[in-house]
Amino acid sequence: MISIFVAEYNRWANEKRRLKLHETPPSTPTGDIEKALLTMQNGSPGEITRCMAAIVGYREDPDLFYRALESYKATEGLDFTLVGVDGDQAADMDMVRVFQMVYPKNSAVIHLDEPLGEIAMRTYSKLVDPDMRTPEDIDYCNELTIAHCCQLAREILREHDIQFDKTQPGGGITKLCIYEPHMHKKAIMFTSFIFSIVISEVLDIEFMWSSDSDTIVLPDSLQKTIATVAGDENAGGASSGLVVHNEHDTLWTKLGSAVYWCELYLTRSTSASSGTSDCQSGPSTVFRISALPGILYCWYTQKVMGKRMIVNEDRHLTTNLLLRGWTVTYVSDTLTATDTPTTLSRWLLQQVRWGRATHIETFQQPKVYLLNHPVFFWAAMKREIGPLIVFFSILYYLITGHPFVYFCWWDLVFRAGYTIIYNWLRNPDRGPTNGFAWIIPALLFYNLPLPAIQIWSMATVLEGGWGTTMRSNGEMSKQSQSQLWKRWHDLGFFVLWMGVIELFGWGYWSRPSLRFTH
Template identity: 95%
Template sequence: MILADDTQSRLPSFHCRGPYVSQIRQFLNFLGCLFIIPVYYFITGCTKFPLTLDLMISIFVAEYNRWANENRRSRLYETPPSTPTGDVEKALLSLPNTPPGEVTRCMAAIVGYREDPDLFYRALESYKATDGLEFTLVGVDGDQAADMDMVRVFQMVYPEDSAVIHLNEPLGEIAMRTYNKLVDPDMSSKEDIEYCNELTIAHCCQLAREILREHNIRFDKTQPGGGISKLCIYEPHMHKKAIMFTSFIFSIVIAEALDIEFMWSSDSDTIVLPDSLQKTIATVAGDENAGGASSGLIVHNEHDTLWTKLGSAVYWCELYLTRSTSASSGTSDCQSGPSTVFRISALPGILYCWYTQKVMGKRMIVNEDRHLTTNLLLRGWTVTYVSDTLTATDTPTTLSRWLLQQVRWGRATHIETFQQPKVYLLNHPVFFWAAMKREVGPLIVFFSILYYLITGHAFVYFCWWDLFFRAGYTILYNWLRNPDRGPTNGWAWIVPALFFYNLPLPAIQVWSMATVLEGGWGTTMRSNGEMSKQNQSQLWKRWHDLGFFVLWMGVLGGTSTRIAGSLLAWSDVMIFRFIWVGLLFPSAVTFYGLILK
C-alpha cells in the first residue's frame, strides 16, 4: 500500500463534512426553485419598475445577511448554559469578555506568482497588525530567478522566526499519481472514490510532514532551538491552483500541529485591515455548520489611474449588494480569493476533486475560488459573505486588464452555475434566485439591445425613471449602510462607474459563455518582466481577447443613434444612414485604444 501506517491512522479526521440535507428538504428546495422562475418573470416582465423592485429585494436580503452574521458572531461569545466536568477551560474561552484573538486562533496562507515586490511587501507587512494570527504561510508559484524576488521580500519582512523550503515538484502532481495508483478502473461506488480522494490527501499530508522534518522545521517555541511562525514554500511554476493545493496541504499539517481550527486564504496583492481576519473568522466560528466565509472588498490602488478610480467605485456600489443576495441564506456562491476563511477540517474532503476538476474533459485552473465554494456547498457546509468586514485588494489599472479580468470571472461563474445542478437541491432557493439573476439578466439586456438596433422596437419594457430610481437608491443605500465609505469624492464617480460596469456587462456575459472552456488567465502578473510580456502581446491575440468589446461598442453606438433618431423624429432613411456612423465610429475608436495602442 502507498500510505504509511501513520497516515492511515489519521484518516478518521478526513471525514468531516457539513450536515446532511434530507430528501424532503431537497424536494422542498426543488419546489422553491420552480416557484422562483415565474416570480423572476413577473418582476422582469410584468412590472413598470423591474430594476427598482429587484433592488428593493436585494436591499432586504443584504440586511438579512448582515443580521445573520451578527447573530453568528454573538453566539460565539455566549456563556454555555452548563459546563461538563473537564470543559472548564473551554467554557472560559467562550465568555463574552474573552478577547476574540483567544477564541479565533488562526493561520494565514498567502499565494502568488511574480508579484510586484513593493505591493507584496505592503501585503505581508499588513499581517503584522492582525490579532490571533499564529502562523503565516506564503506559497510562491515558481522557482526561477524572476520568482526569487517574492522569496527575498518574504525574508525581508520576516527575518526572524521564519524558514524557506523549496519543493522539487508541486504536491498536486504527486496527488494525481497517487490517486491513479489507488483507484481501480472498475471502481464505480461513490463512497470508494471519495475514500480514494481522502487517502490521496492523507498521503500528501504525510509527505508534507516528512518535508518539514527533513528541514528541521519546528513550531513549538518552548522546545530547545525554538520554533518558527512564518514559512515560505516555493515550487516549479504551474498555475495558481497548484500553489494553492500545496499551501492548503501544508496548512492542514501545520494547523494540526498547532491545534488551529481556521485558515485565512489570500492573494499576494491583498492588504488586510487589523480586524479583517478576526471578524470574518468569528462569523464562521459562531456557526458549527459554516465551512467558510469571505469578507467585503475595497480597492487599495484607487488613485493609480482613471480605471482604478472607476473600479473602486464599482466595488463600492455593486459588490456589497450583489454578493449579499445568495449569502443571505448561508450559501454564498463565491469565496473571493483575496479574503477567504476556511474551517480547516472541511478542506481534506474536497481538495482532490477541486484540484482535478474537469469540464467536458478539460482541466479547469482559473475558477479556483468559485469551485472551492461549490465543493463546500455540495458537502452541506454553510458559506457566507461577511459584508460588514473589509479587506483591501488590487484592481486592474487599464481598461483592457479590467475587461480580461471580468471575462475570466464570467467563465468561472458559468461553469459553477451549470456544472453541478445538485447544489441547488442542497441549498436554499435564494441561491438559485441569485444564480438566475446573474446568468439571465445580462442576456436579456444583450438581446434587447440587439433587437432594438435591428427592428427599432423594444423587446422588453424599459423606463428611464426605473433606471434613475435604481441608481439613486443604490447610491443612497450604500452611503447609509456600506461599511466602506466609498471612493474619494464619490459623488462625482458613482454614475460614471455604473456606466463603466454595466455597459460592457452584456457583452462580457456572452463572450465568456462562448469561450467558457478557455483556461488562460488573461492578464499577466504585476512584476516588471510579466507586465512587459503583456505590452508585447501580438495583435491577433489582443483582437481575440478584446475584439468582442470593440464590436459591442459599435452595437451600443448604433443603438444610441437609433434612439436619438426616434426622439428627434428622423425619417427611416436618415436613421439608417446615421446608424452606420454610430456603428463604425465607436468601434474604430475602441479598436485603436484597445487593440492597436
C-alpha cells in the same frame, strides 16, 4: 428592495453567529465569566478564533507584496503565516527575498522539486481500480490521496528540521515560505492547503485564512470573518467584503473602486442571506480546516467536457463546500483591501475570466441548487440571465426598430437613487474619494460592457488562460509585447460591442416618440 432586505438579513445572521460564539457556557467558573465579558466588551472574538494564514502568488510586484505581508503583523490571533510562491526560477526569487525581509526571525524557506498536486494525481491513479464506480469508493481514494500528500508534507517538514514549538531554542517557526516549479494558481494553492492541514494539526488551529499576494488585510479582517464561521458549527467558510487599495493609481482604478462600492455589497449579500454564498473571494476567504481534506482532490482535478479547469479556483472550492452540506457566508460588515487592474484592457480581461468561472460553476453542478435555499438559485439566475436580456434586447431593437422589453428611465433613476442612499448608510466601505462624482461614470464603466462580457465569456468558457499577467516588471513587459492577433482575440468583442452601443444610442435618441413612449 428585495436586495436591500436580504442584505440586512445577511448582516443580522452574521451578527447572530458572532454572538453565539461569545455565549458563555453554564459551567464556566466565575473568573472565566468575567474574562469572557471583558472579551466581548473589547470586541475580540476570543481564543477560539486562533488561526493561520495561507498567502499565494506568482511574480508579484515586490513593493506590493511587501505591503501585503507587512499588513499581517497587525493581525490578532494569527499563530502562523504560510506563503506559497508559484515558481522557482530567478525571477521568482524576488518574492522569496521579500518574505525573508519582512519576516527575518522565526521563519524558514522550503523548496519543493515537484508540486504536491501532481504527486496527488499520480497517487490517485495508482489507487483507483477500473471497477470502482460507487461514490463511496471514489471518496475513499480521494481521502487516501490527501492523506498521502499530508504524510509527504510531514516528512518534508522533518527533513528541514522545522520546529513549531515556541519553547525550542529560537522560539520555533511561525512563518514559512514554500516555493515550487511554476504551474498555476491552483497548484500552489493545493500545496499550501496540504501544508496548512499538517501545520494546523500540530498547532491545534481550526481556521485558515486564504489570500492572494496583492491583498492587504485590515487589523480586524481575519478576526471578524473567522468569528462568523466559528459561531456556526455548520459553516465551512466565509469571505469578507472588499475595497480597492490602489484607487488613486489611474482613472480605471478610480472607476473600479467605485464599482466595488456600488455593486459588491448588495450583489454578494443576496445569495449569502440564505447561508449559500456562491463565491468565496480569493483575496479574503476563511476555511474551517476540517472541511478541506474531503474536497481538495476533486477541486484540484476538476474537468469540464474533458478539459482541466484552473481559472475558477475560488468558485469551485465554494461549490464543493456547498455540495457537502457546509454553510458558506459573506461577511459584508468586514473589509479587506485588494488590487484592481490599472488599465481598461486588464479590467476587461479580469471580468471575462471571472465570467467564465461563474458560468462553469452555475451550470456544471445543478445539484447544488436542490441542496440549498431557493434564494441561491434566484441570485444565480438573476446574475446569468439579466445581461443576456440586455444583449438580445439591444440586438432586437437594432434589427427591428422595436423594443423587446419595457423600459422606463424613472425606474432606473429611482433604483439607483435608493440603492446609493442605502450604500452610504450601511456599507462599511465609505466609498471612493469624492464618491458622488464617480457613481454615474462607474455604473456606465461596469454595465455598458457587461452584456458583451457575458456573451464572450460564455463563448470562450473552456479557455484556461489567466488573461492578465502578474505585476512584476518582467511579466508586465511580456504583456506589452503581446501579438496583435492575441489582443484582438482577447478584446475585439469589446470594440465590436461599443460599435453596437453607438448604433443603438443613435437609433434610440433619433426616435423621440418611441423614446418617450417607452
